[in-house]
Amino acid sequence: MLQFRCRSLQFDFEVCFHMDVATVVEWTGAEAAALRKALRLSVRAFADFVGVAARSVANWEKLGTLTRPKPDTQALLDVALRRADGDVHRRLEVLLAAVGRSASLSFAGSPERTRISRVVPGRGLGRSALLGTDASANSGGELDFLSSQTDMLAAAQTLWVGDLDQADWLQLEEVSASMLLAPMGRWLVALPPDPAGQASRTRRVTGSDVEAVRATVRRFETLDHRYGGGHARKAAVLFLQGEVASLLHGAYTDCVGRDLFAVAAQLTYKTGAMAYDLAMHGRARRYFLQALNLSHAAGDRPLGGKVLALASHQANFVGEYPEAVDLARAAKYGARGQATATVYAMYCAMEARALASLGDRRNCYAALKEAEQAFSRRREGEDPDWIAYFNEAEFHDELGHCFAALGDTNDALIHTGLALSESSTTYRRSRTFSRLVQAGAHVSSLRSSRHDVEQACATAAEALAMADELKSRRVQTYIDRFNGQLAPYARLPIVTDFREQWHDALALA
Structure with a gap:
C-alpha cells in the first residue's frame, strides 16, 4: 500500500x-x-x-x-x-x-x-517562517499543491521571476524530498480541474501558439540531452517568464488552454531537470512542484506522473531512497488507467531504481518485471511526445542501473552494453552514464581481475571524452564515484593513467 x-x-x-x-x-x-x-x-x-x-x-x-x-x-x-x-x-x-x-x-x-x-x-519552517510571512501566502518559496489556476499561475511566475533575479529565497537549497510528499498526496486525491479556458483583453491564444511552444520545448530537450543542464537552462527560464507567461495570461478556449497548460508543465519540469543536472536540488524541486500544478490544470494525470517520476529520480540520486519509492509509486497509482504502456513502464523503472538503491531485491525484481511487461505492450503512435526518450536504449539503461545497484555485475554489463548499442548520439549524457555504470560493473566484483580493471578504465576513458562537452554536475558525480571504485587498484599503472586523465578533465571543466 x-x-x-x-x-x-x-x-x-x-x-x-x-x-x-x-x-x-x-x-x-x-x-x-x-x-x-x-x-x-x-x-x-x-x-x-x-x-x-x-x-x-x-x-x-x-x-x-x-x-x-x-x-x-x-x-x-x-x-x-x-x-x-x-x-x-x-x-x-x-x-x-x-x-x-x-x-x-x-x-x-x-x-x-x-x-x-x-x-x-x-x-518544515520553509521560507514563510524565515521571512516572518503568513504560511498561506504562496510566493514561490513554499512548496504546495495548488488546484486554483489563479494561484498556480501566480506561484509559477513568482518562481520564474525569482530564478531570473537570483532571489534570496531561492538560495535556500535545503528542500528535502519529504517536503514533496504532502503535495504529492493532495495531487493523488485532487478532483478534476476546472475548465482551462479563460477570457482576457490582452492576447488571444491559438493552437498555433501552443505548437510553437511545443517545438521550442523539443529544442530544449535536445540541448539538455546533448550538452547537459548547464547549456540552456537560463534561456529556458527566460522563455518561460516571457513567452509562456504571456500566453498563460491570454485568452483561450478550454481545448487550447489544456494543451497550453500541458506544454507549460513540460517546459517547467524540463527546466527543473536542468537544475537537478546542475545539483541545484532545491530549485529543481520547486520547478517540479509547479509543473505538477500546471499538469493538473491541463487535466493530464500521466504528465503529472512524469513529474513525480522525475522527482523520484532526483531523490534516488541524492540518497533519499524511501521518498524516491513513494514518489514513483504515486506516479503509478495517480495515472493508473490513463498512462500508455511506455509511460507506465517508465514509472515502474523509477520504482525499481529506488528499490535497488535500498537493496530490496525482491520488490525491485517485481517492479522490473512489471516494467518489462508494460514495455512489451507498447504500440506505435499512442505515446505522448514527452516520453519519446524512453526507447529501447533508455529501458536497458534503467535495467543496467538497477542491476549495478544490486551488485548483479553480469546483468549490469549486459544491459549497459545493450543500452549503448541501441542509443543515439543525441543522448550524449545518457550514453556517458551508461559507460560509467558499465565501467563500475567491471570492478565491482570481488573477483575482478587485472583485465577487468583495464577494461573498466578504457570504458571510463571513453566516457571522459564524451563528457567533455557536457555541462552536468551529475556526470561529474558519476565519474567521481567510479574513481572511488578504483581505490583497491590504485597502484596499477592503468589506474594511474586514468586518474591523470580525470584530473586533466577536471582542470578543463
Whole structure:
C-alpha cells in the first residue's frame, strides 16, 4: 500500500507572557543538536521542523563544533529557536552548558500580547517562517499543491521571476524530498480541474501558439540531452517568464488552454531537470512542484506522473531512497488507467531504481518485471511526445542501473552494453552514464581481475571524452564515484593513467 507523510497543521493563537529567551550567536553542529534535544524531537522530525534534510541534521550531530551550517540555514535555526517556548529555551541552556557551550539567555521584558505559530513536528519552517510571512501566502518559496489556476499561475511566475533575479529565497537549497510528499498526496486525491479556458483583453491564444511552444520545448530537450543542464537552462527560464507567461495570461478556449497548460508543465519540469543536472536540488524541486500544478490544470494525470517520476529520480540520486519509492509509486497509482504502456513502464523503472538503491531485491525484481511487461505492450503512435526518450536504449539503461545497484555485475554489463548499442548520439549524457555504470560493473566484483580493471578504465576513458562537452554536475558525480571504485587498484599503472586523465578533465571543466 502506498504510504506518504502528510503535512501537519499550524495553529495560530494569542498569548500574554513573560519568558526567558535564549539566543545563539553562531550555530555549530553542537548547538543544533542541543536544540533538537531541547525540543525533544527525533532527527527526522527536527529536520522537518526546521525545513532541512535529515542527513544535514545527522551530519551536524556527528561533527558537532567542527561544522557550521550555511548562513541561510543558521537563519532557519534562529527561527526555530524563536518559535520554541520558555521551557525549551531553558533546556537548551542546560544542554549546552553540559558540553561546554553556551547560549545567551535574556528576559523578554514586560508582558505583551504576541501571536504564536505553533507548528506540529513534521511541518518544515520553509521560507514563510524565515521571512516572518503568513504560511498561506504562496510566493514561490513554499512548496504546495495548488488546484486554483489563479494561484498556480501566480506561484509559477513568482518562481520564474525569482530564478531570473537570483532571489534570496531561492538560495535556500535545503528542500528535502519529504517536503514533496504532502503535495504529492493532495495531487493523488485532487478532483478534476476546472475548465482551462479563460477570457482576457490582452492576447488571444491559438493552437498555433501552443505548437510553437511545443517545438521550442523539443529544442530544449535536445540541448539538455546533448550538452547537459548547464547549456540552456537560463534561456529556458527566460522563455518561460516571457513567452509562456504571456500566453498563460491570454485568452483561450478550454481545448487550447489544456494543451497550453500541458506544454507549460513540460517546459517547467524540463527546466527543473536542468537544475537537478546542475545539483541545484532545491530549485529543481520547486520547478517540479509547479509543473505538477500546471499538469493538473491541463487535466493530464500521466504528465503529472512524469513529474513525480522525475522527482523520484532526483531523490534516488541524492540518497533519499524511501521518498524516491513513494514518489514513483504515486506516479503509478495517480495515472493508473490513463498512462500508455511506455509511460507506465517508465514509472515502474523509477520504482525499481529506488528499490535497488535500498537493496530490496525482491520488490525491485517485481517492479522490473512489471516494467518489462508494460514495455512489451507498447504500440506505435499512442505515446505522448514527452516520453519519446524512453526507447529501447533508455529501458536497458534503467535495467543496467538497477542491476549495478544490486551488485548483479553480469546483468549490469549486459544491459549497459545493450543500452549503448541501441542509443543515439543525441543522448550524449545518457550514453556517458551508461559507460560509467558499465565501467563500475567491471570492478565491482570481488573477483575482478587485472583485465577487468583495464577494461573498466578504457570504458571510463571513453566516457571522459564524451563528457567533455557536457555541462552536468551529475556526470561529474558519476565519474567521481567510479574513481572511488578504483581505490583497491590504485597502484596499477592503468589506474594511474586514468586518474591523470580525470584530473586533466577536471582542470578543463
